[in-house]
Amino acid sequence: QVQLVESGGGLVQTGGSLRLSCAVSGGTISNYAMGWFRQPPNKEREFVATIRSGGNAYAADSVKGRFTISRDSAKNTVYLQMNSLKPEDTAVYYCAARRGRLVVVTTTTADYWGQGTQVTVSS
Numbered sequence: 001q002v003q004l005v006e007s008g009g010g011l012v013q014t015g016g017s018l019r020l021s022c023a024v025s026g027g028t029i030s031n032y033a034m035g036w037f038r039q040p041p042n043k044e045r046e047f048v049a050t051i052r053s054g055g056n057a058y059a060a061d062s063v064k065g066r067f068t069i070s071r072d073s074a075k076n077t078v079y080l081q082m083n084s085l086k087p088e089d090t091a092v093y094y095c096a097a098r099r100g101r102l103v104v105v106t107t108t109t110a111d112y113w114g115q116g117t118q119v120t121v122s123s
Helices: none
Strands: 003-007 010-013 018-025 032-039 046-051 057-059 067-072 077-082 091-099 117-122
Touching: 003 091, 018 032, 018 091, 018 117, 032 067, 032 077, 046 067, 046 077, 057 067
Parallel strands: 010 117
Antiparallel strands: 003 018, 018 077, 032 046, 032 091, 046 057, 067 077, 091 117
């Protein structure tokens, strides 16, 4: 059974940085499309960034240039580096995985989800 465990969330001031980690067990991340999603208070879950099994990475327009997704295959861990944080980035951040080498992971196609980690950006 694949398990995803997020960490690294917390409280940060506007303009600050955080790095989220998603440790994966039960599967090799190079065989999965991995993604970060977030759910702001009273809103639906939304796409943040993804990295496909081949290594191509994409980010939502709202975070492009500020957030970077990456992975460390040796540690079987995916990261989300978040810089220049804004209050509107406040949300619970989730890691997700979808099996396959030529697929993307979305809110409706993910096979596995982590439990989420809270990120709060104060103004």
